[in-house]
Amino acid sequence: MNILDKDYISSIKQEGHMEFSKSIIEGVEIKLCRNHPHAYKPHVHNELSLGYIVEGSTDLTLKDRTIHYGSGDGVVIPPLMTHRCAPNDINHWAYVMLFVDPSYYSDSVNFSHAKKLTGNQIRKLIGFIEQLLTEKIPDTLENILIELLLEFGEKDITDTTAASTSYIVKTIHDYILNHVNDDITLDKLEQISGLNKFSIIRNFKKLYTTTPAAYHLQYRVAEAKRLLSKGVDVFAICEELRFYDQAHLIREFKKMYGITPGTYIEQVKV
Incomplete structure (x- = not known):
């Protein structure tokens, strides 16, 4: 709607x-x-x-x-x-x-x-x-x-030093890359970083211009594209990368690449 x-x-x-x-x-x-x-x-x-x-x-x-x-x-x-x-x-x-x-x-x-x-x-x-x-x-x-x-909001009430935050955020970034197939929640990122949710979002955006959830989704879509190019079945990709269903993958793939997974497969066929 x-x-x-x-x-x-x-x-x-x-x-x-x-x-x-x-x-x-x-x-x-x-x-x-x-x-x-x-x-x-x-x-x-x-x-x-x-x-x-x-x-x-x-x-x-x-x-x-x-x-x-x-x-x-x-x-x-x-x-x-x-x-x-x-x-x-x-x-x-x-x-x-x-x-x-x-x-x-x-x-x-x-x-x-x-x-x-x-x-x-x-x-x-x-x-x-x-x-x-x-x-x-x-x-x-x-x-x-x-x-x-x-x-x-008008201001941030809490923050950490730039040097320590940058290191921690990069740790979060590496965690996302190494757990592309997993559910990654803010609660989990709080546990591994020691930052609160607001600090995670604020400082992750400073380095990567988006939120951890959006970055994780974009990386999953990019990984889906790589798997599609190797001939992996769409349903298998949805299950492996934890898309809700095929429609979810299609919607996010089209947002990112401008075409559907089916069209991409047809275009890259040898």
Whole structure:
């Protein structure tokens, strides 16, 4: 489903719809609202709020200012910040909101100011929301969530020295290369590195421009290509490299190489 194209919102026909659901990441909830007439009074949330305006527009009133949000904008509201949301047209109003428990990130990232997300940041948030609604592996989502929190947050609270971190991150990198066929979770990387999840994501990206999970997936796809070129069966590759199924391999292979595995096999045939 594609939030950006409003498929998810449009699939809900009931007017005045409000829906909460837990995600597969502990401490993260999803809220979907479409034309809901409840009173928009000043209030607070215990959680960090990350939202996306799907339809319509609203004015977010804070203690010291008002921020206007329109369709396509994203919003960050820190925990326990009093705010009031005033949609301009309740009959043309829809948004998706994520609530993240502060205990999940408070040792590593700080949020103290409300702000608007646009451009590449909102595209990243939308992409995460879409995956959150479909992805079945928590660790994959957790890598993306931590990446977003680090980018949207105001500062890193903890860090280690550059020299020691670089060495540790390279150790993580080598571990990924040597365990291409294994499930590699952030919990496992915490155990072998001694860094917390936020430090792992932040410092791995500094050296390799992506998260450990994304790097591991890219390496598995590259390995799948190598095996395909040697005539290994697609189903065997899926099992060996731990793709969910053939569709998962096809989707990721096409993202990386622009063609399907089947097309690649036909093109490299001698």
